[in-house]
Amino acid sequence: MTLDDILANLFPAGHDVAAGPDRLILGTGRRRNGGTVQVIGIADGEPLGIAGVLPLAERVLRVIAAGDGAPILVMVDTCGQRMARRDEMLGLNEYLAHLAKCLRLASWHGYPTVGLNYGKAAAGAFLATALATDILVALPGAEPAVMDLPSMARVTKLPEDTLRALSRTTPVFAPGLAAMAEVGAVAEVWDPRQPLDAQFEATLANVPGHDVRDALGAARGGRRLTADLVRRVAAQATGGAHVAAS
Amino acid sequence: MTGMMIRNEATVASASWFLASARERLTGILDPGSFVEFLPPSERVRSPHLAQFDLPAAFDDGMIVGRGRLDGRDVLVAAQEGQFMGGTFAEVSGGKLLGLIRAAIADPDLPRSILLLLDSGGVRLQEANAGELAVAEVMRAIVEARSAGVAVVALVGGRAGAFGGAGLTAATCSRIAISEQGRLGVTGPEVIETNQGVEEFDSQDKALVWSVTGGRSRRLIGGADAYAEDTMTGFRAAALALLDSPPPFDLLTLQAEQERLAERHALFGACESAVEMxxxxxxxxxxxxxxxxxxxxxxxxxxxxxxxxxxx
Incomplete structure (x- = not known):
């Protein structure tokens, strides 16, 4: 589905959301109940650099300051953070973290945040946007990944075929939507044959009040250890030194 | 005897943070004998995923978490071992750090300060999805801890620097201390060179790499809040100075950060080099x-x- 198709389907009551020449998505959608949804995002696989972060974060801060409690939808199709010497020199890590913090602050102020991965999503740009929301959903065909297999083969110095074979048996590193859902990063995959507005409303009604991704990963079997490790560390921290975790 | 002990302590205090292991850093920064580890190596909590890549596992997975005292103050601590798998975020290492921060959120009787001794290239590619998600969970937990009144201070000065998810994690903390040798960023110079070409970033040009991501430049443009000498005492002093009066995590702080980052972009956006900045x-x-x-x-x-x- 194209961005325009998705938006028309999501907001049959109307919207003014569009991707600008910089491929940044900004706008407002109308819900059937008369309420609004603030939409930010990044389109067409564009990398997210410092120039892209500033308007997106500014919009989130304005929404919080306005105080109307409208949900925020973060639409993501990005190949990752911008890889440029200048962006690094100016402290891209601070810019990306700033956007993630703004989204977390919105949740803290009671604005439900929903991530929608409809294209690519990778690395630092993924952390700054979709992975900083309360709940992340995806459309079939989305390609979330930390790194593609050829690049991964280069960095790990393992043959690409070996990685491809391994990726069929373990979701822990395999690029793609199925693996990201199994580890608990993607909560739901929407059905494009059904109206998206109803699925968005259902997702909104299911926004968890705390981070459930470790529990989700354990339940789905793609990330079995995290939830248990969290519990064991907390037990030892709270119970003093070396209390056996039961 | 006494003289020798004093000399040993002096040697430890002036030892290089950059060259030290994660455990040496914890010993060097905390009050003597005060460190208590959670899930210590004796519990043999290791990555179950490395064997399929024919890689050795470690009984702490390169992440040491626990509590101790810093100049008499109770603190929670986490230290990444940059010499094991590049100090990377993975399922076990990430879960241990997440557990520590969530414990501080849930239990107000735990210390209200967390020191993160970062030394990490980012996400462990062999466990990429689990590692990426661990960073997202840790970032979320850090802001929730800050909202609960916990000061979270990042110390950056190890050989792996703080890149990728570690760079974002550092910038999510209340404060950052960095040394001259500390490097902080997102994409490492080698990866930029591989993807964009040597004319974009020559990773062999050490002076260039240092000027782009190194501690002095980060401190000068406000990307770090304290400059530490590359010693145990140096980082100890920096951590102590940063623990008091951390910025609150609220709208005013983030509006100020928006302004700060927009101004930096306006001031330096056309600069070709750090020297120009x-x-x-x-x-x-x-x-x-x-x-x-x-x-x-x-x-x-x-x-x-x-x-x-x-x-x-």
Missing amino acids: WGILGIADPEAVRDMDDAAFVAIAAGVKGMDHDAR
Whole structure:
């Protein structure tokens, strides 16, 4: 589905959301109940650099300051953070973290945040946007990944075929939507044959009040250890030194 | 005997943070005998995923978490071992760190300070999805801890630096301390060179790499809040100075950060080099920043505006 198709389907009551020449998505959608949804995002696989972060974060801060409690939808199709010497020199890590913090602050102020991965999503740009929301959903065909297999083969110095074979048996590193859902990063995959507005409303009604991704990963079997490790560390921290975790 | 002990302690205190292991850093920064580890190596909590890549596992997975005292104050601590799998975020290492921060959120009787001794290239590719998600969970937990009144301080000065998810994690903390050798960023120079070409970033040019991601430049443009000498005492002093009065995590702080980052973009957006940025900051001889000693750097930095802020 194209961005325009998705938006028309999501907001049959109307919207003014569009991707600008910089491929940044900004706008407002109308819900059937008369309420609004603030939409930010990044389109067409564009990398997210410092120039892209500033308007997106500014919009989130304005929404919080306005105080109307409208949900925020973060639409993501990005190949990752911008890889440029200048962006690094100016402290891209601070810019990306700033956007993630703004989204977390919105949740803290009671604005439900929903991530929608409809294209690519990778690395630092993924952390700054979709992975900083309360709940992340995806459309079939989305390609979330930390790194593609050829690049991964280069960095790990393992043959690409070996990685491809391994990726069929373990979701822990395999690029793609199925693996990201199994580890608990993607909560739901929407059905494009059904109206998206109803699925968005259902997702909104299911926004968890705390981070459930470790529990989700354990339940789905793609990330079995995290939830248990969290519990064991907390037990030892709270119970003093070396209390056996039961 | 006594003289020898004093000499040993002095050696530890002046030992290089950059060259030390994660455990040596914890010993060097905390009050003697105060460190208690959670899920210590004796519990053999290791990655179940490395074997399929024919890689050895470690009984702490390169992440040490626990509590101790810093100049008498109770603190929670986490230290990454940069020499094991590049100090990377993975399922076990990430889960241990997440557990520590969530414990601080849930139990107000635990110390209200967390020190993160970062030394990490980012996400462990062999466990990429679990590692990426661990970073997202840790970032979320850090802001929730800050909202609950916990000061979270990142210390950056290890051989792996703080890149990728570790770079974002550092910038999510209340404060950051960095040394001259500390490097902080997102994409490492080698990866930029591989993807964009040597004309974009020559990763073999050490001076260039240092000027783009290194501790002095980060401190001068406000990307770090304290400059630490590359010793145990140096980082101990920096951590102590940063633990008091951390910026609150609220709308005013993030609005101020928005303004700070927008202003940096406006000021330096056209700069081709870090030396150009330092010149704009009013440093009379920016070329000299690289070769001066720590004391001279601190003296010069003291005159730079905008370096100290609560906008994080």
